[in-house]
Amino acid sequence: MPWLWLTLFCLVSIAIFTIYRIVAQVIDRQKQLIHQLQADYQDIQAQNQELTNQNQSLQHLSHLKDEFLINTTHELRTPLNGIIGITESLLEGVAGEVTPAQAKNLALITRSSYRLADLVNDILDFSQMQFRRLELQLQPVAAQEVTEVVVTVSKILITNKNVELINRIPLDLPPVKADPDRLQQILYNLVGNAIKFTQAGTIEITAALIPPSQLNATSEYSSPLPSLSCPSSLTIIPESNHLDTLLTLPNSPPENLPCPPQYQQSIPLLAITVRDTGMGIPEDQHEQIFQSFTQVDLSCGNYLTAQDADHQKVTENIGRHNGVPKNSRSTPGYGLGLSIAKQLVEIHGGNIWVESSIGQGAAFTFTLPLDPTTQVPPPSLKTSIKTLLKRQVLLDDQSSQKLELQLPHQRSANQKNTPQSKILVVDDDSINLQVISNYLHQYDYAIAQARNGKEALEIIAKGFTPDLILLDVVMPEMSGYELCQQIRQQFPADELPIIMLTGRGQVSDLVEGLNLGANDYLTKPISKNELLARISTQLYLSQLNLAYSRFVPRQFLQLLQKNSILDVQLGDQVQKEMSILFADIRDFTTLSEQMSLPENFKFINSYLSRMEPEIIANHGFIDKYIGDALMALFSGSGNGSRNKSADDAVRAGIRMLETLKEYNQHRGNSGYAPIKIGIGINTGSLMLGTVGGRNRMDSTVISDAVNLASRLEGLTKEYSVPLLISHHTFWELEDANKYCIRLIDRVQVKGKSEWITVNEVFDADPPAVREGKLATLTIFMEAWILYNQNKFTEASQVFQECLRRNPGDQVVQVYLDRCQRSLRIAKLKANLDL
Numbered sequence: 001m002p003w004l005w006l007t008l009f010c011l012v013s014i015a016i017f018t019i020y021r022i023v024a025q026v027i028d029r030q031k032q033l034i035h036q037l038q039a040d041y042q043d044i045q046a047q048n049q050e051l052t053n054q055n056q057s058l059q060h061l062s063h064l065k066d067e068f069l070i071n072t073t074h075e076l077r078t079p080l081n082g083i084i085g086i087t088e089s090l091l092e093g094v095a096g097e098v099t100p101a102q103a104k105n106l107a108l109i110t111r112s113s114y115r116l117a118d119l120v121n122d123i124l125d126f127s128q129m130q131f132r133r134l135e136l137q138l139q140p141v142a143a144q145e146v147t148e149v150v151v152t153v154s155k156i157l158i159t160n161k162n163v164e165l166i167n168r169i170p171l172d173l174p175p176v177k178a179d180p181d182r183l184q185q186i187l188y189n190l191v192g193n194a195i196k197f198t199q200a201g202t203i204e205i206t207a208a209l210i211p212p213s214q215l216n217a218t219s220e221y222s223s224p225l226p227s228l229s230c231p232s233s234l235t236i237i238p239e240s241n242h243l244d245t246l247l248t249l250p251n252s253p254p255e256n257l258p259c260p261p262q263y264q265q266s267i268p269l270l271a272i273t274v275r276d277t278g279m280g281i282p283e284d285q286h287e288q289i290f291q292s293f294t295q296v297d298l299s300c301g302n303y304l305t306a307q308d309a310d311h312q313k314v315t316e317n318i319g320r321h322n323g324v325p326k327n328s329r330s331t332p333g334y335g336l337g338l339s340i341a342k343q344l345v346e347i348h349g350g351n352i353w354v355e356s357s358i359g360q361g362a363a364f365t366f367t368l369p370l371d372p373t374t375q376v377p378p379p380s381l382k383t384s385i386k387t388l389l390k391r392q393v394l395l396d397d398q399s400s401q402k403l404e405l406q407l408p409h410q411r412s413a414n415q416k417n418t419p420q421s422k423i424l425v426v427d428d429d430s431i432n433l434q435v436i437s438n439y440l441h442q443y444d445y446a447i448a449q450a451r452n453g454k455e456a457l458e459i460i461a462k463g464f465t466p467d468l469i470l471l472d473v474v475m476p477e478m479s480g481y482e483l484c485q486q487i488r489q490q491f492p493a494d495e496l497p498i499i500m501l502t503g504r505g506q507v508s509d510l511v512e513g514l515n516l517g518a519n520d521y522l523t524k525p526i527s528k529n530e531l532l533a534r535i536s537t538q539l540y541l542s543q544l545n546l547a548y549s550r551f552v553p554r555q556f557l558q559l560l561q562k563n564s565i566l567d568v569q570l571g572d573q574v575q576k577e578m579s580i581l582f583a584d585i586r587d588f589t590t591l592s593e594q595m596s597l598p599e600n601f602k603f604i605n606s607y608l609s610r611m612e613p614e615i616i617a618n619h620g621f622i623d624k625y626i627g628d629a630l631m632a633l634f635s636g637s638g639n640g641s642r643n644k645s646a647d648d649a650v651r652a653g654i655r656m657l658e659t660l661k662e663y664n665q666h667r668g669n670s671g672y673a674p675i676k677i678g679i680g681i682n683t684g685s686l687m688l689g690t691v692g693g694r695n696r697m698d699s700t701v702i703s704d705a706v707n708l709a710s711r712l713e714g715l716t717k718e719y720s721v722p723l724l725i726s727h728h729t730f731w732e733l734e735d736a737n738k739y740c741i742r743l744i745d746r747v748q749v750k751g752k753s754e755w756i757t758v759n760e761v762f763d764a765d766p767p768a769v770r771e772g773k774l775a776t777l778t779i780f781m782e783a784w785i786l787y788n789q790n791k792f793t794e795a796s797q798v799f800q801e802c803l804r805r806n807p808g809d810q811v812v813q814v815y816l817d818r819c820q821r822s823l824r825i826a827k828l829k830a831n832l833d834l
Contacts (some may be wrong), residue, residue, distance in 0.1 A: 076120050078429055081524040084113045085435025088528055094438040118188075122340055136347060140175035140371040141183055143272060147205050150187040154195065162200045165191070169207040169272070176270050177371040181343050189272070189337035190364050194276035201277030210269040210367065236379035269350070278592060281356040283769070289354065290342045333489035341366070397623040421447040421539055424466035426456045426483065427501070428475045436470060439528045440535075453478030457486065466496065468539055473502035473513065481516050488517035492554065497538035501526065511678040525764065553621040556699055559635060559688055570697050573689030576635060579681060579729060580706050581620065582713035583611065583656065584629040586676040604628055607675070610659050618652035623701060631709075633688070633701065646683050646732035650739060650761060653679045653723050657764035678722060682710030683729040711747075715758060719744060720810035727757035739763055740770060742777055743784070744811050760811065772806025782811065792826070793820045 087110045089095075091103060098106065144167070149165045158165060173307055176183070187205070194203045281289060343809035344350045346365045356362035423445050424438050433449050440447055448464055450456035452475055460466070468486065484498055497519040510521045519541075522535055552599040560572050585591070585607065608630065615622060632652065636645040657680065664674035684705030690697050705728070712724045721744075730736060745758040762773050773780075783798035794821035802812045 017813055043348075062590060066735055077117070077524055080113055080117050080431065081122065081526065082429070082431030082435055084110060084117065085438065085526065085528075086431070087113070089435065089438030089441075092438075092442070092528070093440050121345055122189075122337065126834075136179040136182060138177050138179060141178045141180045142175050143173060143183070143207055143270060143368075144169040144171050146180060146183050147187060147272075150191055151205065154188065154191045158195060161195075161198070163195065163198050164202045165195075166202060166204045168204050173207060173209070173270065174268075176368040178348055178368050182348070183368070186341045186344050189341040190274040190366075193337055193364075194274055194362070195277065195454065198276045198278035201361070203274065203276045205272065205274050207270055209370075210271060222226050234417055241596075269367045270370055271365050271367045273363050273365040276360065277361045277575075280358045280360045281354065281362050282358055283356075286356070287355050290338050290352070296320045338364075421467045422446045422448065422464065423468050423470060423535070424448045424450065424456060424459065424464070425470045426450045426453065426475070426480070427470075427472040428452055429472070432472065432501075435526075437533070439531055443532065445535075452476065453480075453483035453486075460487075460490075467542065468535060469496065469498045470535075471500055471518070473490055473500055481512060484513070484516045485519055493517050494542065495554070497542050499534060517606055553623070555621040555633075555635065556623070556688070568690060570690055570692060570694070573687055575685060575687055577645070577683070577685050578636075578688075579634040579645040579683040579732075580686070580701070580709040581615070581632040581649050581653060582629065582680045582709045584678055586678060586717065588628040591673075591675065607633060607663065610663050611656050614655040614659055615652050618648045620648055620652055623699065631701075631706075644734065646681075646729045646745065647734050649681045649683070649729065650725060650733065653681055653761065654739075654763045657722050663765075673832065676722070678716030678724075680709050680711050680714070680716060680724050681729050682706075682712060682726040683711035683732045684708070712758065715745075715747065719760070719814055721760050721762070723761045725759050727759065730757070730759050740765075740774060742773065742780065746788075766808070769806065769808040773809060776802045776805050776809070776812075780809075783812075783815065784786075787815060787819060790822075792822045795819050796823070 056561045087106045089096065091106050120588065147167050147169050151165050157164055191203065191205070192643035199392075280599070319493065342352050347369070349367055350367040350369065352364065352366035354362055354364050385714050401518070421444065425433055425447060427433050427436070430449050430451075430653045433451070437447055437449070448459055448466065450459055454477065456469075471480045471484060475483075480500060480502070484500070487496065487498065498517065499520045499522060500518045501522050501524060502513075513521055519538055522531065522534065557568065559576060560568065560574055562568055562572070591603075595603060604627070608625065609629070611630065612622060618634070619634045619636070622630055622632050624631045632649075634645040634648040634652070656677070660677060667674055675703050682705050684703060686701050686703030686705050688699070688701050690699050691700050704828060708726060708728075712726060716722060716724050724744075725741075730741065733739070739761055740763045741761050743757060744760045746755050747758055762770055765773070779798055780802050783795050783802060786792075786798060799812050799816045799819060803809060803816065806812070
């Protein structure tokens with residue numbers, strides 16, 4: 001091969017080998033890069049997973065922290081309530097008269113406790129807003145009246161200061177749509193903040209309208225901006241009529257003008273301003289003061305975060321000058337007030353900002369939407385009475401004007417024998433029990449205490465029937481809700497009022513308690529005046545319902561499925577299987593003629609008042625009083641397959657006769673003749689409802705079963721027995737063998753073709769007569785059959801044997817007379833035929 005081609009071949013081979021080596025190196029490098037990328041990706045994935053786990057752990061810890069905060073604040077309320085209650089009751093003199101010095105110190109304890117309670121409430125509200133659990137009860141609220149309450153209460157905080165607190169909000173401003181309690185809280189926080197940082201001068205609260213025209217002019221502002229420092233662009237224009245005082249927006253918005261949703265929707269706003277003459281706030285701190293746990297340093301005008309404050313405690317000794325800390329913090333609190341106020345305002349749909357500079361004081365302004373449906377302020381103090389009641393003890397030292405409430409009268413020595421309203425207090429905390437007992441000690445109440453739900457039920461089961469129950473919600477083993485539910489199975493809400501006591505103030509808690517049967521709800525700490533007023537109100541309503549029930553029985557309302565007498569309408573009716581009991585006094589006309597009219601009333605009421613309890617005790621109720629007679633209804637006390645109304649009615653009839661024996665002994669001891677009654681009982685379907693006209697109606701029962709019961713009562717005179725029942729009632733008895741019963745006749749009701757079997761119940765007869773009837777039961781039935789077969793001679797002989805064995809059997813005597821009369825008639829007819 002020529003050297004030229006050989007050289008070319010070598011060069012090509014070298015080039016190919018070189019290219020191969022380069023490609024191999026590139027491929028190796030790519031593989032290394034791929035492996036490195038895969039390793040980096042795995043590292044990133046591991047780091048992401050670690051971050052995710054850490055985030056979840058932090059979220060869990062944050063949740064635990066918030067739950068701990070909520071639970072801790074709830075637990076703090078109990079001892080605080082105890083401190084406030086005990087000191088207030090001591091101030092009232094529950095443990096004896098207190099000296100002026102003691103009263104002053106007790107008042108200081110109470111004030112400090114209320115202050116600590118407010119801090120606890122702020123912390124709880126802060127936690128709830130973090131969870132977004134805060135609920136608002138929006139309604140028309142008069143800003144001037146709420147502010148007046150806040151000003152009146154806050155004046156007690158101005159001690160050793162030459163500061164004047166003034167409410168300049170006009171009376172005729174239209175109401176805002178807000179939660180009245182939360183509006184008070186906003187004002188308390190702003191006014192309290194102003195008092196802390198104002199050593200002398202004035203604190204004024206003013207309000208101005210933002211008119212719809214200004215809102216429409218600013219609707220072009222595109223979206224709300226987060227900044228809060230807009231007041232320099234807003235001016236207040238005073239007019240001759242303070243109702244026309246308007247907060248005017250600028251023609252062109254500055255860069256940091258907030259534009260809340262209300263501006264865009266053209267809803268009129270009310271701007272409320274709290275202006276003080278205090279030390280002022282640096283302009284660069286205006287936004288920071290609305291952050292949580294931020295406080296002001298009075299010595300230099302700076303605001304401190306919670307971390308700065310902690311650091312300051314460590315280093316303050318180093319920076320002392322002439323014995324005074326260089327950065328000493330001279331104001332109390334934990335920096336939650338303004339943060340909570342801001343969040344509450346924003347929840348209402350408003351905005352809040354501050355105007356201030358060093359040495360020029362501060363003006364905090366917040367906006368709230370006006371109520372679009374109301375043009376006049378709501379009635380005076382309706383939105384503010386709760387706060388006044390809770391802080392009444394603080395006002396007592398500052399003002400001679402006290403809120404007038406309808407409280408119970410104190411019990412004097414000569415009233416010791418008068419009936420007392422019985423109150424059962426159920427709380428697992430002994431301090432709370434002592435506080436409430438102290439509150440009620442001087443008033444006309446008999447108090448029983450229970451430390452848990454089980455003990456409360458045992459007290460009621462032993463015979464203590466309270467007129468009202470004060471019930472704590474949070475208790476071990478059985479909550480207040482569960483206990484309330486069990487009590488309502490026995491006592492309706494209009495008969496036994498229950499007032500729930502709790503440290504929780506959420507609407508959901510209130511609704512749950514009311515749905516389970518509570519009549520009212522009080523949030524701790526409980527004011528003595530508020531507690532007494534609510535107890536008095538609930539007892540009055542209960543007594544009023546009791547008075548109504550004397551005319552319209554509660555069972556009647558239940559049968560009509562009505563909750564209240566207010567729900568009853570003319571023509572309401574229901575069909576029901578029931579037992580009817582008629583009872584009447586024998587020979588009442590003869591007795592009545594021997595008495596004067598007042599004596600007649602006294603006699604009838606004395607008799608009926610002894611019969612009624614026996615009917616009620618056996619699950620019946622009296623439908624009508626007809627002179628000396630009564631008609632009672634029994635709907636059944638059980639849920640079994642059989643109608644237990646028959647047993648209830650028969651037991652009631654027997655007990656009425658036994659009670660009559662005791663009454664006759666009393667009459668005999670007083671020189672009066674004994675009385676006799678007749679009772680007839682029948683069971684059947686009836687219509688129960690209301691009849692009458694628009695202005696006067698009454699309850700009534702319509703049925704043939706009622707007529708038959710009345711007919712049976714009339715037959716008691718004919719057979720000289722006290723108690724008769726129909727075969728309808730007999731067959732409805734759970735166990736007829738439990739009673740002393742015998743069949744005595746078959747009758748046909750007037751106007752009806754049906755024959756009715758009449759049975760005598762003789763459990764209430766004298767023991768000798770009762771035993772004789774039981775002993776002759778078989779031969780009496782034999783004689784009765786012979787009589788119905790018209791075998792009067794044979795029947796007469798057997799009846800005579802019955803009477804010989806049991807001389808007191810009046811029914812046998814009746815049949816003997818019938819047999820003899822039938823034999824005489826038969827003999828007379830035979831003689832006539834001859």
